[in-house]
Amino acid sequence: MTQVSMTVNGRAVSGEVEGRTLLVQFLREGLGLTGTHVGCDTSQCGACVVHVDGKAVKACAVFALDLQGAEVRTIEGMANADGSLSVIQQAFQDHHGLQCGFCTPGMVMSAAALLAENPKPSEAEVRKYLEGNLCRCTGYHNIVKAVLAASGQDVAAIAAE
Amino acid sequence: MPKDHGIGASQKRREDLRFLTGRGRYTDDINLPGQLYAAFVRSTVAHGRINAVDTATAAAMPGVVRVFTAADFAAVGGLPCGWQVTDRHGKPMLEPKHPVLAEGKVRHVGDPIALVVAETAEQARDAAEAVILDIAELPPVLDMKAAVAGGPLVHDELGSNLCYDWGFVEENREAVDAAIRSAHHVTTLELVNNRLVPNAMEPRCAVGDYNPATDETTLYTTSQNPHVIRLLMGAFVLGVPEHKLRVVAPDVGGGFGSKIYHYAEEAAVTFAARALRRPVKWTASRSESFITDAQGRDHVTKIELALDREGHFLAVRTETYANMGAYLSTFAPCIPTWLHGTLMAGNYRTPLIYVNVKAVFTNTVPVDAYRGAGRPEATFQLERVIDKAARELGMDPIELRRRNFITEFPYQTPVALVYDTGNYHATMDRLAEIADLAGFEKRRQESAAKGLLRGLGVNCYIEACGIAPSNLVGQLGARAGLYESATVRVNATGGVVVMTGSHSHGQGHETTFAQVIAEMIGIPESQVEIVHGDTANTPMGMGTYGSRSIAVGGSAMVRAASKIIAKAKKIAAHLLEASDSDIELKDGKFTVAGTDKSVDWGSVCLAAYVPHNYPLADLEPGLEETAFYDPANFTFPSGAYACEVEVDPETGKVTVARFAAADDFGNVINPMIVDGQVHGGIAQGIGQALLETCAYDENGQLVTGSYMDYAMPRADDVPFYAVDHSCATPCTHNPLGVKGCGEAGAIGSPPAVVNAVIDALQRAGHTHVTHIDMPLSPARVWAAMQH
Structure with missing residues (x-):
C-alpha cells in the first residue's frame, strides 16, 4: 500500500492504495464519493467520467497512484456553491435528459468538458463527443437536447428539423 | 394550455x-x-x-x-x-x-x-x-434445431432438449392449415429474431x-x-x-427485464x-x-400469411423455435408463448391463427423477458410478412394494413385477447403527419443526389400490457398472482406517503405517482411522497415490468386513495354537521354541496389523528388505507411507426435519417416522461435492427462479451425522434384510463427499420432482396446487394 494525495472537488485528500487501485475505486471506496459509477470493465461506457486537471477522464482507466497532486472534480463537485444545480445539471432536469440516473454523472461530466472546449456545439458535434458515454434509457434524444440547451442554443428549433 | x-x-x-x-x-x-x-x-x-x-x-x-x-x-x-x-x-x-x-x-x-x-x-x-x-x-449444443434433433443433452435427466412444443390455438390448427391451402395468395417469411443482451447500465x-x-x-x-x-x-x-x-x-x-x-x-x-x-x-x-444476466429474444421463425384476392388476411400460421438457454429463468417459459402467441392478431382482423412454439434448451445463458418480451418477436414477424405480402401483391403496404385494421371495439381476437379500445386509422393518420410521409419522395431524391439509397418503412404494433388478471394467468400456468398494491398513509398535518408495490428504476414513479395523488385530493405534489423498493415498508407487490406500473400499480394507488377520500368525507361531514353524501372534495377543500360551509384537507387529517371532535362510535381514527388491484383485462397500447433510412450502396452502411412514432397510450400522466420512455425504446429497437447481437462461437463461447464487441447504440447512431401520443383511446377497465408506455418503442421500431432498408434496396432495383436478418450490419446489407 502506498500513500496518494490529491485534490478532489477542492478538498485535499489522501489515502492508502495498492498499485492496481483505479481512480474510480479510490473515489468510491476510499473517499465515499459514490456518484462516480462503474458500468463496464473495458473503458467503454463512460459512467465513470470525471475531470482530472480540467480534462474529461475515464476514472476506470487511470491508477490512483498516477494522480499524485492532481486536481480531480467529480459529479459531487458540479453544483453551484449554494447547492443549486449548475447550468448543465439544470438543463438535464429541464429536458428530461436522465431516467435511471446511472450514466448521468458521466454524461454531465462529459457534457461539461465538451462545452468547455466548444461552447456552441452543433447537434452532430454533441453526438460525436458523447460517443464514449453509453445510455440505455433515454435514446440520447433528451441528453442531446439538454447539452444544446446548456450551451444556450434554441433546442426546439434544432430538434424539429 | x-x-x-x-x-x-x-x-x-x-x-x-x-x-x-x-x-x-x-x-x-x-x-x-x-x-x-x-x-x-x-x-x-x-x-x-x-x-x-x-x-x-x-x-x-x-x-x-x-x-x-x-x-x-x-x-x-x-x-x-x-x-x-x-x-x-x-x-x-x-x-x-x-x-x-x-x-x-x-x-x-x-x-x-x-x-x-x-x-x-x-x-x-x-x-x-x-x-x-x-x-x-x-460437446455443447447451440443450434436449436440440432438440439431437438438428437444433439447432446443439456440436462441428461430430462432425456430431451425440447422444453415444450406449444400450439395455440390448438383447436384452430386444421382450420388454419385448410385456409392456407386454399388461399388466393400465401406469403412466407423465414426470419431470426436476434438474441440480445439487455445491458442496463x-x-x-x-x-x-x-x-x-x-x-x-x-x-x-x-x-x-x-x-x-x-x-x-x-x-x-x-x-x-x-x-x-x-x-x-x-x-x-435500469432493468429492461433483466x-x-x-x-x-x-x-x-x-x-x-x-x-x-x-x-x-x-x-x-x-x-x-x-x-x-438473462438475455432476450432469440427466436427462429417461419410465418405464413394467407390473403384473398383483395388483400384481406385469411389466416396466419407460425412455427417458432425459442431458445431457453441452459436453465429456465424465472419467467422464461411464458415469454414465447402467452406474451407472443396471443399477440399474433396484431392490429388486424385475421380470423384464423395458429402459433407453434418449440422451446429449446441449449448451452447458452438463460433467455427471459427483455423490453417487450414476446411482443417484439410477434410484431416483427407479423409486420415484416405484411410488408412482404404487399410487395408480392403490388399493393401499398400502408393501404394493405388499413384494409385489415380492426375498427370495432371491444374486439375478440382468435388468439384469446379482447382489445378494449383503439383507433388504428387515426393513429396511422397521425403518423403520416408527424413523419411527413408526403415529403418522403422529395427527401428520397435529395438522398439520391448524394448517392444514397433512401427507404421508408412503416408498421403498426399492438401490445398487451398491465399484466395481468391473476385468475387468467393462473390458468395459463403462472405460479404467481399479478395484482399490485399500494398503501396510502395520510399524516396528521395532511402530508401523504404512498407505499407502492411497483418499483421505479428510471420510470419516474416518484414524480408521476405523486401527480395522481395530488390531483385526486387537490393538494400540491410537494405534499406527496412515494416510497418503493423495500419489502419492510411497502405492501406485497409484484413490481415493475411489462409496462404495468401505472396501469396496475397506479390503479391500486387510486383505489387506496379513493378509500381515504371516502373516509375523509365522513370526517368532514361530521365536522360540518352534514351528510357525507353531500360532501364534495375540490382543491383540497371539503364543501357541503350548494353551501359555503367547508373544511380544508389539513383540518380533516388532523381530526383523524386528534379525534376530539370525531364520530368515534362509527369511524376508526387515523387515515391510512391499503388496496390491492387485480386488473380485469390487459391494456392494449398500439401505434404506428415510420422509419426513413439512407443506405450507402458502396458499403452497405445504414443510417437512420428520420424516425417517427405515433402511439395510443390512453390517458397520460406526465407527457414528458412518456416521450422519454418512447425515445429509449426506439433506440433499443434501432440497436436490435442495426447494431446489436449476442453471438456465440461453435464452442459456445460468447463472442460479443464486452462493449468492444457488442454494439450498443451510441449518441451518433440515432437521430432525434418525432413522437406523439395525442391519439388516445383511454383504457375502459382501469380507473385512470391508462395503458402503459414502457415497452412500445422497443416493440414498434425494429420492423420499421428493416422495412425501410428493404424498401431502399427494392427501390434501387435489388428486387430479389425481400429480407435481411437483424442486425442489418453493413456486411449483411452489402452482401444482399451483391447477388
Missing part, C-alpha cells in the same frame, strides 16, 4: 436532484460494517462434467474467509421457475433443476461453480483465480446481511421487484420465512452472509453481466 400540475402535466422529475448531484443510492453504493466481498468461480466452457473443484489453495490465500461449493448448498433448493407451460398434447413442460452453484455439470459459459468470500474484493478475485477446476469438456449487485441477535436477514439487490425476490428466495431457495427476510431494491440503474428474475448470486450472497454472520457483497463486472 398544457397543465402545470397534476395529471397531464410535464412535471420535472424530483428524482433528478439526487441523480444529478451524485447522491443516488444504488446497491453498489451500500457498504455495511464488517462487510466481506464475494467473487464467483465460473465455468469457462459451455458444457462439461465437473470432476473436481479444488479449493485448498484458494482457501489458504490472504484474506479468504470461506470458499463455498455446490456441496455447501446441498440442503438448499434450486432457483424456481415462475411459470409452467403446458404443451400441445396437454403435458407440462420439461423443467430442470437450477442449482445455485453448478452440480455435476456446467451448462453454459458463466455457470457459477464456487463462491469465494474474502475481506476485500481484490482478495476474493485473486483467490477465485486460484480455485482449480477439473472439468471434462462435453448498472451491473447487477447484491449485498446479503444477517443479524444473529434478531435472526433477521436482509438482501440489498438490483431488482425490479423486491417482493418477488423475497418470496422466491425465502420460500423456495433458502427456507427463510418472509417475516425474517427483508429485500431492498434501492435506486436501480432485473426481474431471481438470480443465483442473490441467493448465494445471502446464504454466505447467514453462514458467516457478516455482510457479503457481490458486484458484477460488465464481463460477468454478459455471461449471467
Whole structure:
C-alpha cells in the first residue's frame, strides 16, 4: 500500500492504495464519493467520467497512484456553491435528459468538458463527443437536447428539423 | 394550455436532484460494517462434467474467509421457475433443476461453480483465480434445431432438449392449415429474431446481511421487484420465512427485464452472509453481466400469411423455435408463448391463427423477458410478412394494413385477447403527419443526389400490457398472482406517503405517482411522497415490468386513495354537521354541496389523528388505507411507426435519417416522461435492427462479451425522434384510463427499420432482396446487394 494525495472537488485528500487501485475505486471506496459509477470493465461506457486537471477522464482507466497532486472534480463537485444545480445539471432536469440516473454523472461530466472546449456545439458535434458515454434509457434524444440547451442554443428549433 | 400540475402535466422529475448531484443510492453504493466481498468461480466452457473443484489453495490465500461449493448448498433448493407451460398434447413442460452453484455439470459459459468470500474484493478475485477446476469438456449444443434433433443433452435427466412444443390455438390448427391451402395468395417469411443482451447500465449487485441477535436477514439487490425476490428466495431457495427476510431494491440503474428474475448470486450472497454472520457483497463486472444476466429474444421463425384476392388476411400460421438457454429463468417459459402467441392478431382482423412454439434448451445463458418480451418477436414477424405480402401483391403496404385494421371495439381476437379500445386509422393518420410521409419522395431524391439509397418503412404494433388478471394467468400456468398494491398513509398535518408495490428504476414513479395523488385530493405534489423498493415498508407487490406500473400499480394507488377520500368525507361531514353524501372534495377543500360551509384537507387529517371532535362510535381514527388491484383485462397500447433510412450502396452502411412514432397510450400522466420512455425504446429497437447481437462461437463461447464487441447504440447512431401520443383511446377497465408506455418503442421500431432498408434496396432495383436478418450490419446489407 502506498500513500496518494490529491485534490478532489477542492478538498485535499489522501489515502492508502495498492498499485492496481483505479481512480474510480479510490473515489468510491476510499473517499465515499459514490456518484462516480462503474458500468463496464473495458473503458467503454463512460459512467465513470470525471475531470482530472480540467480534462474529461475515464476514472476506470487511470491508477490512483498516477494522480499524485492532481486536481480531480467529480459529479459531487458540479453544483453551484449554494447547492443549486449548475447550468448543465439544470438543463438535464429541464429536458428530461436522465431516467435511471446511472450514466448521468458521466454524461454531465462529459457534457461539461465538451462545452468547455466548444461552447456552441452543433447537434452532430454533441453526438460525436458523447460517443464514449453509453445510455440505455433515454435514446440520447433528451441528453442531446439538454447539452444544446446548456450551451444556450434554441433546442426546439434544432430538434424539429 | 398544457397543465402545470397534476395529471397531464410535464412535471420535472424530483428524482433528478439526487441523480444529478451524485447522491443516488444504488446497491453498489451500500457498504455495511464488517462487510466481506464475494467473487464467483465460473465455468469457462459451455458444457462439461465437473470432476473436481479444488479449493485448498484458494482457501489458504490472504484474506479468504470461506470458499463455498455446490456441496455447501446441498440442503438448499434450486432457483424456481415462475411459470409452467403446458404443451400441445396437454403435458407440462420439461423443467430442470437450477442449482445455485453448478452440480455435476456446467451448462453454459458463466455457470457459477464456487463462491469465494474474502475481506476485500481484490482478495476474493485473486483467490477465485486460484480455485482449480477439473472439468471434462462435453460437446455443447447451440443450434436449436440440432438440439431437438438428437444433439447432446443439456440436462441428461430430462432425456430431451425440447422444453415444450406449444400450439395455440390448438383447436384452430386444421382450420388454419385448410385456409392456407386454399388461399388466393400465401406469403412466407423465414426470419431470426436476434438474441440480445439487455445491458442496463448498472451491473447487477447484491449485498446479503444477517443479524444473529434478531435472526433477521436482509438482501440489498438490483431488482425490479423486491417482493418477488423475497418470496422466491425465502420460500423456495433458502427456507427463510418472509417475516425474517427483508429485500431492498434501492435506486436501480435500469432493468429492461433483466432485473426481474431471481438470480443465483442473490441467493448465494445471502446464504454466505447467514453462514458467516457478516455482510457479503457481490458486484458484477460488465464481463460477468454478459455471461449471467438473462438475455432476450432469440427466436427462429417461419410465418405464413394467407390473403384473398383483395388483400384481406385469411389466416396466419407460425412455427417458432425459442431458445431457453441452459436453465429456465424465472419467467422464461411464458415469454414465447402467452406474451407472443396471443399477440399474433396484431392490429388486424385475421380470423384464423395458429402459433407453434418449440422451446429449446441449449448451452447458452438463460433467455427471459427483455423490453417487450414476446411482443417484439410477434410484431416483427407479423409486420415484416405484411410488408412482404404487399410487395408480392403490388399493393401499398400502408393501404394493405388499413384494409385489415380492426375498427370495432371491444374486439375478440382468435388468439384469446379482447382489445378494449383503439383507433388504428387515426393513429396511422397521425403518423403520416408527424413523419411527413408526403415529403418522403422529395427527401428520397435529395438522398439520391448524394448517392444514397433512401427507404421508408412503416408498421403498426399492438401490445398487451398491465399484466395481468391473476385468475387468467393462473390458468395459463403462472405460479404467481399479478395484482399490485399500494398503501396510502395520510399524516396528521395532511402530508401523504404512498407505499407502492411497483418499483421505479428510471420510470419516474416518484414524480408521476405523486401527480395522481395530488390531483385526486387537490393538494400540491410537494405534499406527496412515494416510497418503493423495500419489502419492510411497502405492501406485497409484484413490481415493475411489462409496462404495468401505472396501469396496475397506479390503479391500486387510486383505489387506496379513493378509500381515504371516502373516509375523509365522513370526517368532514361530521365536522360540518352534514351528510357525507353531500360532501364534495375540490382543491383540497371539503364543501357541503350548494353551501359555503367547508373544511380544508389539513383540518380533516388532523381530526383523524386528534379525534376530539370525531364520530368515534362509527369511524376508526387515523387515515391510512391499503388496496390491492387485480386488473380485469390487459391494456392494449398500439401505434404506428415510420422509419426513413439512407443506405450507402458502396458499403452497405445504414443510417437512420428520420424516425417517427405515433402511439395510443390512453390517458397520460406526465407527457414528458412518456416521450422519454418512447425515445429509449426506439433506440433499443434501432440497436436490435442495426447494431446489436449476442453471438456465440461453435464452442459456445460468447463472442460479443464486452462493449468492444457488442454494439450498443451510441449518441451518433440515432437521430432525434418525432413522437406523439395525442391519439388516445383511454383504457375502459382501469380507473385512470391508462395503458402503459414502457415497452412500445422497443416493440414498434425494429420492423420499421428493416422495412425501410428493404424498401431502399427494392427501390434501387435489388428486387430479389425481400429480407435481411437483424442486425442489418453493413456486411449483411452489402452482401444482399451483391447477388
